[in-house]
Every structure is written in C-alpha cells, then in structure tokens.
C-alpha cells in the first residue's frame with residue numbers, strides 16, 4: 001500500500017521554476033537541434049525550396065546518397081567496456097599538421113546563395129574549431145576576403161583541373177599569396193551530374209524573381225530580405241558571369257579533356273600538398289598518388305555526380321591498403337554524424353570531408369548554425385569514443401567495425 005501525503009508548497013514551488021528563456025531567436029532555434037538531421041529540418045523551413053533542394057539533392061535517382069547514408073546507419077561499432085576513458089583526445093594530423101577534430105569542411109560552391117553570411121561564416125567557424133576549410137573555386141566570396149576573415153584558419157583551395165593553364169596558374173598564385181595551404185582537386189567532374197531537382201525547380205544562380213519566387217518570398221521573408229540587401233551573387237574568383245542554371249555554370253568550369261598528365265601539371269604548379277577528390281577505386285587512387293597527390297578523398301561527390309558507382313566506405317579498406325603508406329586517405333558522401341566518422345577512421349581513413357553537415361548548419365543559422373553543427377559533432381565524438389572504450393583516434397582499428 002503506497003503511503004500518501006498532502007502536497008506541500010515548499011516541495012512544489014521549485015518545480016514551477018521556468019526553464020531559462022532564450023531571447024535571441026537564432027539561439028533559440030539552434031538550441032533545439034541535437035543532431036545534424038534537426039539542423040537539416042530547420043534549414044528546410046528557413047530556405048527557399050529550390051535552394052534547399054540544390055544542397056539536399058543528388059543526381060539521377062539519388063541512389064548513391066541514400067545508400068551511403070543507409071550504410072553508415074547499418075554498420076555496427078564494437079565497444080570495449082571497463083577501460084579508463086576519462087580523458088579523450090580527438091586531435092588528428094591532417095596533411096602533416098594538427099587538427100582539433102578529424103573532419104575537413106569540403107569545398108562547396110555558391111555558398112552565399114544558401115545564407116547571406118556565406119563562405120566567411122564557414123571559414124570562421126572552421127578556424128574557431130581548429131579544422132581545415134576548403135574554399136571552392138566557384139565560391140561567392142573572394143579568396144582574399146576569406147583569408148582576412150580567418151587569418152589563423154587552415155584554408156585549402158578547391159578546384160578542378162583548370163582548362164586554361166594561364167588562368168589556373170593565376171588562381172593558384174593568388175591562393176598561395178593568401179596563405180592557402182593545400183589544393184583539393186576534384187577529379188570526378190568530366191561532366192556535371194544530372195541534378196534533376198534543380199531542373200524541376202528551374203533553379204538559376206542567382207535565383208530569378210518569378211511568380212513562384214514571390215509566393216516563396218512570403219514563406220521565407222528573412223532569406224529574401226538578406227538576399228536583396230547584401231552584395232549581389234557573383235563568382236569573383238573565376239571568370240564566369242553569374243546567371244543561368246547550375247548545370248550551365250558548372251559546365252563552364254568543367255574540363256572534359258583533363259587527363260592524369262594535367263593532374264601532374266597541377267601538382268607541379270601548386271608546389272604544395274595536393275589532395276585528389278573523387279576517385280572510387282584503389283586503382284585510380286594509385287594513379288593519382290603516383291602523379292603526386294599527397295592525399296586522396298574517396299568520394300562520390302555527395303551523390304551529385306555518378307549515381308551508380310561504389311560507395312566510398314566499401315572501397316576504403318582496399319584504398320588504404322593500396323596507397324595508405326604513401327598518402328593520407330579520406331572519404332566523403334553521406335556522413336551525418338561522428339559515429340560515421342569514427343567508422344571511417346577505424347577502417348583506415350585519416351579523416352573525413354563533410355559538406356552538407358556544415359551547409360545545413362549555415363542555412364539553419366548562419367555562422368552560429370555552423371558552430372552548432374560542430375558542437376553537435378564534438379559532443380557526439382567524445383561520447384561515442386567513451387562508449388567504445390577508446391581515448392584517441394589512433395586506437396581505432398578495423399576490428400571496431402562490422403559492415404553489413
């Protein structure tokens with residue numbers, strides 16, 4: 001029989017204390033996000049549909065993106081219990097220098113369209129968290145301005161193999177003069193992937209005002225207000241005028257004639273570390289390392305290019321075996337949390353490149369949103385390492401992962 005008593009005011013009153021009120025609307029919004037998928041949903045609410053889908057979508061059937069994310073959710077990580085995990089070290093050497101965490105913000109284009117704070121916000125957040133940022137050649141902010149905004153950041157330049165060597169050389173010289181440390185060269189851009197959502201949405205960069213746009217304006221007034229009251233969208237680092245579909249803009253940057261000889265030229269011309277991004281097999285990783293790559297990113301371009309290729313995580317062990325002693329091996333595509341990163345590292349990766357993770361954060365709340373994305377990852381990484389019984393990333397081995 002339960003003994004009962006009359007409720008006493010002194011026990012009851014403390015329970016009536018309200019939670020602290022967060023007055024700032026951005027902070028309030030971001031404080032409710034506890035995983036990257038939450039930031040994605042906030043981003044979706046706050047950004048015009050065509051812009052959100054440009055980031056969120058993939059090519060063709062979007063099978064690669066879906067399968068890559070699903071593979072991460074299906075794998076199992078093997079824990080060890082009863083070990084001292086009081087202090088956990090998340091640092092990693094990336095291209096020979098320490099990074100506070102094992103992720104790199106991968107190059108993504110046209111960032112100021114997603115949120116007016118754009119590349120500057122991303123570079124600052126990367127600097128604050130001690131991780132490298134790759135500025136895309138098709139960025140909407142000058143190389144010089146990014147260098148000024150994040151002078152202590154580790155900035156990389158993301159580029160294709162330039163079709164025009166003179167222009168390419170000038171671009172590389174500017175990046176080097178501004179302290180950019182490494183070049184990330186995408187090698188999977190023979191032709192732009194078919195991003196059907198952009199076609200259905202009729203997306204142009206910058207977006208054209210249409211009847212649909214006006215309806216959207218009512219739904220996303222903040223985005224449109226910021227869009228119209230900040231500098232017009234342009235691609236100031238390359239000789240491409242804005243205007244046209246994303247496909248048309250990407251085509252102008254493409255170099256379908258690029259071969260491994262051109263990649264060798266890029267390595268020689270850059271003169272510092274070059275990371276090749278976008279191969280799918282150990283054989284191609286070998287060709288690129290033999291041509292001078294200091295690192296390779298096993299990448300399906302976020303599922304935005306070739307939609308029928310192998311998933312990076314599956315190919316990872318064979319690539320590590322083939323080139324892991326001579327070059328740093330990274331992966332990208334579909335990574336949404338720290339467990340995904342730990343699995344990749346356990347299978348031999350130096351670290352991971354992530355794109356949508358920071359873009360969802362940016363669209364959800366500008367620079368503070370990118371910070372929130374990194375806070376979530378940081379917290380996840382420390383927690384999961386403790387639950388796995390590892391205190392440093394070097395302790396992870398393939399035995400920690402069970403792949404389906």
Ligand SMILES: Cc1cc2nc3c(=O)[nH]c(=O)nc-3n(C[C@H](O)[C@H](O)[C@H](O)COP(=O)(O)O)c2cc1C
Pocket residue numbers: 054055056106107108109136137138158159185186277299300301302303304332333334335353354355356357359
């Ligand atoms: C919106 C968007 C724009 C991108 N633009 C570029 C680019 O300009 N250059 C490039 O090499 N890769 C680009 N990528 C591909 C990323 O560098 C990277 O391969 C991909 O985002 C990784 O997958 P994740 O988004 O699932 O992390 C872009 C990706 C997204 C989502």
